[in-house]
Amino acid sequence: MLRPIFCACLILGLEVFNAASQEYDYVVVGSGPGGGPLAVDLAKAGSSVLLLEAGSDLLDDPIYSGTYQDITSAASAVNNPNSRWDFFVKHSDDPERELQYKHMTWRAKDGFYVGLDPPEGAEQLGIWYPRASTLGGGAVIDDAVLELPPDTTWDYIANITGDNSWAAAEMRKIYEEIENSHYVKNGTEGHGFSGWLETNRGNGSWIDNDLDAATVLRAMLGQLGVPGNMSVGELRNQLNRDINALDPDRDQATGVFGLVSHTDSEGRRFSPANYIRRALADDPDLPLFVEVNSTFTDIAWDPLWSGGPPAVMGINYVVGPSAYKADPRYDPDRNVTSKFVYIGKELIIAGGAFNSPQILKLSGIGPADELKKHNITLVADVPGVGANLGDIYEGSVVLRTKKSSVGNTGSYSVQLKTSVSENGSDISLWPLPYGFEGYFPGFPGDHEAIAFTIAFALKNPHSSQGTVTLRSADPLDPPEVNFRFFEEGANQDLQGMLEAVNFVGNMKARIANSSGLVPIEELGPCPSSSQACLKNQAYSRHATGSCAIGNTASDPMAVLDSKFRVRGVDRLRVVDASVFPKPPGAFPILPTFMISRKAAKVILESNWK
Numbered sequence: 288m289l290r291p292i293f294c295a296c297l298i299l300g301l302e303v304f305n306a307a308s309q310e311y312d313y314v315v316v317g318s319g320p321g322g323g324p325l326a327v328d329l330a331k332a333g334s335s336v337l338l339l340e341a342g343s344d345l346l347d348d349p350i351y352s353g354t355y356q357d358i359t360s361a362a363s364a365v366n367n368p369n370s371r372w373d374f375f376v377k378h379s380d381d382p383e384r385e386l387q388y389k390h391m392t393w394r395a396k397d398g399f400y401v402g403l404d405p406p407e408g409a410e411q412l413g414i415w416y417p418r419a420s421t422l423g424g425g426a427v428i429d430d431a432v433l434e435l436p437p438d439t440t441w442d443y444i445a446n447i448t449g450d451n452s453w454a455a456a457e458m459r460k461i462y463e464e465i466e467n468s469h470y471v472k473n474g475t476e477g478h479g480f481s482g483w484l485e486t487n488r489g490n491g492s493w494i495d496n497d498l499d500a501a502t503v504l505r506a507m508l509g510q511l512g513v514p515g516n517m518s519v520g521e522l523r524n525q526l527n528r529d530i531n532a533l534d535p536d537r538d539q540a541t542g543v544f545g546l547v548s549h550t551d552s553e554g555r556r557f558s559p560a561n562y563i564r565r566a567l568a569d570d571p572d573l574p575l576f577v578e579v580n581s582t583f584t585d586i587a588w589d590p591l592w593s594g595g596p597p598a599v600m601g602i603n604y605v606v607g608p609s610a611y612k613a614d615p616r617y618d619p620d621r622n623v624t625s626k627f628v629y630i631g632k633e634l635i636i637a638g639g640a641f642n643s644p645q646i647l648k649l650s651g652i653g654p655a656d657e658l659k660k661h662n663i664t665l666v667a668d669v670p671g672v673g674a675n676l677g678d679i680y681e682g683s684v685v686l687r688t689k690k691s692s693v694g695n696t697g698s699y700s701v702q703l704k705t706s707v708s709e710n711g712s713d714i715s716l717w718p719l720p721y722g723f724e725g726y727f728p729g730f731p732g733d734h735e736a737i738a739f740t741i742a743f744a745l746k747n748p749h750s751s752q753g754t755v756t757l758r759s760a761d762p763l764d765p766p767e768v769n770f771r772f773f774e775e776g777a778n779q780d781l782q783g784m785l786e787a788v789n790f791v792g793n794m795k796a797r798i799a800n801s802s803g804l805v806p807i808e809e810l811g812p813c814p815s816s817s818q819a820c821l822k823n824q825a826y827s828r829h830a831t832g833s834c835a836i837g838n839t840a841s842d843p844m845a846v847l848d849s850k851f852r853v854r855g856v857d858r859l860r861v862v863d864a865s866v867f868p869k870p871p872g873a874f875p876i877l878p879t880f881m882i883s884r885k886a887a888k889v890i891l892e893s894n895w896k
């Protein structure tokens with residue numbers, strides 16, 4: 288693995304001479320749901336793999352078991368400076384509209400200010416967007432919900448690329464391959480029982496002794512047309528409906544389903560960090576080399592390559608914690624060291640929907656005019672890099688009952704089909720035991736501790752007009768992100784969201800006066816009739832699509848072909864949530880786990896010598 292060549296590499300303006308640089312077959316950048324499992328799978332097939340992760344490994348940290356392991360503590364995990372990356376994004380090009388967002392964030396003298404009335408002299412930062420930088424990526428802080436996307440997600444990719452290995456039936460096989468289900472009977476068709484991804488679900492027993500939560504659930508069911516006299520046993524059956532079941536009508540199904548999560552047999556969070564740890568423990572000779580606190584900066588292109596598109600030779604990165612400026616612990620006075628490694632076969636970028644397009648652009652792959660503006664040498668003019676950014680619109684209704692606390696709300700989702708549904712259920716909604724109106728530093732906010740929330744997501748937003756663009760050529764500077772929400776299909780999407788809000792209002796009206804919960808006050812954020820409010824207050828956290836797969840022969844905006852290869856260059860793929868041409872249902876993490884395994888197969892089949 289040592290390549291005794293002198294390399295003069297220009298890194299961050301410093302000339303660094305490495306007497307001997309290491310070489311790996313594969314380098315994977317980013318250890319989240321896209322990159323983490325892929326790195327393990329490639330190493331298990333016998334290749335040497337360097338997995339670079341900008342964040343640190345928290346599994347041994349005492350805070351892991353306290354905060355990260357318990358998926359119901361996701362809010363503290365998301366806020367934790369040990370894993371947080373602060374991105375401040377825009378929802379639109381309209382500065383006035385941005386200022387309507389209730390949780391606009393500013394930098395004030397004494398820290399962040401969140402709200403509509405900033406103190407004198409505060410600097411407007413933007414809308415805080417939650418992201419995690421740690422071994423395991425977003426899977427270490429997320430709400431851990433696993434929902435297979437609608438079959439149309441996969442069939443669409445098969446359709447546009449003509450590659451039928453993307454068809455939904457094929458992707459189901461990949462799901463079965465990676466899953467190790469703890470919540471359905473071993474052998475159940477459509478599920479897997481020996482894969483790496485531990486999945487589990489509560490058994491609904493909470494309904495037995497939580498009268499208030501049962502009252503809310505009965506009202507939900509009532510609104511779905513189910514008689515209010517269901518026995519507790521029947522309620523439990525509803526909670527045990529499997530959202531990921533092999534059922535040809537799955538995408539059409541509405542009603543109540545138990546929440547499935549990436550948790551182990553004991554209900555503890557299970558992420559790619561655990562998979563990496565387990566693989567290294569099972570096989571101490573596994574050729575997987577994990578370097579945390581290591582931030583990729585740019586690709587070194589092979590100067591001797593001829594007769595084809597530019598080929599990756601190696602990468603430059605910096606070593607030292609909190610090097611990226613989105614890290615709240617970033618300190619400009621802290622020195623980092625630069626490193627270079629050679630790559631024998633391929634480089635796989637998996638930095639997530641904001642970082643992967645940034646990484647490509649910094650390395651010369653992107654829209655020619657944008658790169659020129661930053662004096663970045665153009666390697667391949669690929670205008671789709673950083674375009675097509677999509678996200679799932681989310682909203683909520685915060686409620687306060689007569690009781691001071693609601694305690695448990697249960698763990699389930701309700702799938703709805705609204706009047707604007709084009710195909711199947713288009714809203715997923717779920718209760719939360721605290722007041723929640725989206726993301727901002729310190730969310731969900733103390734003042735809402737007495738409340739509970741019905742949150743919802745629109746599964747198939749029509750607009751994917753967002754962009755990730757460079758602020759500067761400094762690889763440690765976070766890019767500028769503008770989602771351009773509701774640019775297309777706004778009427779339909781807002782109508783769907785309004786019906787979700789109205790579902791909650793009608794559900795609330797079904798709660799009996801004798802329940803002890805009434806009156807139930809709606810605390811907001813939007814009155815039930817206001818689409819304008821929903822438009823301004825929609826929030827999101829499921830970004831995808833910024834390096835989209837497409838038909839590279841016919842679509843100039845396609846970034847990747849159906850084998851994840853970046854167009855115009857050689858030895859480079861992207862494998863993470865940025866590959867989806869359209870948002871893959873309401874919950875992207877399971878689709879990302881699935882494409883990670885698909886990429887491992889494709890790469891291993893490509894017969895590198």
Ligand SMILES: Cc1cc2nc3c(=O)[nH]c(=O)nc-3n(C[C@H](O)[C@H](O)[C@H](O)COP(=O)(O)OP(=O)(O)OC[C@H]3O[C@@H](n4cnc5c(N)ncnc54)[C@H](O)[C@@H]3O)c2cc1C
Binds near residue numbers: 321646830864874879
């Ligand atoms: C608060 C929150 C809750 C969520 N809940 C759910 C949920 O319940 N269900 C669901 O399906 N989805 C959920 N998601 C979304 C889910 O977490 C993401 O879709 C998923 O993590 C995307 O995986 P990824 O591999 O694309 O990127 P990421 O998970 O973002 O991983 C990318 C990794 O790459 C690293 N990296 C980036 N740039 C560099 C660089 N230059 N050098 C080295 N390393 C780098 C980062 O540190 C990070 O660890 C949630 C997200 C958030 C923020």
Ligand SMILES: *[C@@H]1O[C@H](CO)[C@@H](O)[C@H](O)[C@H]1NC(C)=O
Binds near residue numbers: 447
């Ligand atoms: C893709 O979908 C279009 C209609 O949306 C259809 O006409 C076409 O035949 C499909 N192509 C493939 C390869 O399935």
Ligand SMILES: *[C@@H]1O[C@H](CO)[C@@H](O)[C@H](O)[C@H]1NC(C)=O
Binds near residue numbers: 468
């Ligand atoms: C399920 O059964 C398979 C095959 O019999 C076995 O390998 C696997 O360990 C079982 N998994 C669980 C979670 O019990």
Ligand SMILES: *[C@@H]1O[C@H](CO)[C@@H](O)[C@H](O)[C@H]1NC(C)=O
Binds near residue numbers: 490491492
């Ligand atoms: C359901 O799960 C709880 C713990 O969450 C457990 O105590 C109980 O025994 C389980 N019930 C059944 C029927 O499996």
Ligand SMILES: *[C@@H]1O[C@H](CO)[C@@H](O)[C@H](O)[C@H]1NC(C)=O
Binds near residue numbers: 514516517518
């Ligand atoms: C519930 O009520 C319906 C009529 O509204 C009745 O047909 C049904 O038998 C009742 N079920 C139970 C379990 O009481």
Ligand SMILES: *[C@@H]1O[C@H](CO)[C@@H](O)[C@H](O)[C@H]1NC(C)=O
Binds near residue numbers: 342343580608609
């Ligand atoms: C990574 O950085 C963290 C501090 O952010 C530190 O605690 C940890 O020891 C570092 N890990 C390695 C392997 O250097």
Ligand SMILES: *[C@@H]1O[C@H](CO)[C@@H](O)[C@H](O)[C@H]1NC(C)=O
Binds near residue numbers: 620621622
């Ligand atoms: C960083 O490096 C510079 C120059 O090499 C040195 O002057 C400075 O003291 C270093 N800073 C720290 C915090 O070590």
Ligand SMILES: *[C@@H]1O[C@H](CO)[C@@H](O)[C@H](O)[C@H]1NC(C)=O
Binds near residue numbers: 660661662
């Ligand atoms: C790009 O290079 C030109 C010419 O050297 C210089 O004038 C300009 O300031 C540079 N732009 C940036 C963004 O560095």
Ligand SMILES: *[C@@H]1O[C@H](CO)[C@@H](O)[C@H](O)[C@H]1NC(C)=O
Binds near residue numbers: 538
């Ligand atoms: C609707 O989805 C089903 C699969 O759930 C698919 O067979 C059908 O073609 C879709 N119809 C349209 C109009 O997209």
Ligand SMILES: *[C@@H]1O[C@H](CO)[C@@H](O)[C@H](O)[C@H]1NC(C)=O
Binds near residue numbers: 796797798799800
């Ligand atoms: C609760 O009481 C109010 C007024 O007393 C009445 O209008 C409402 O219909 C009652 N709700 C239910 C669900 O019975």
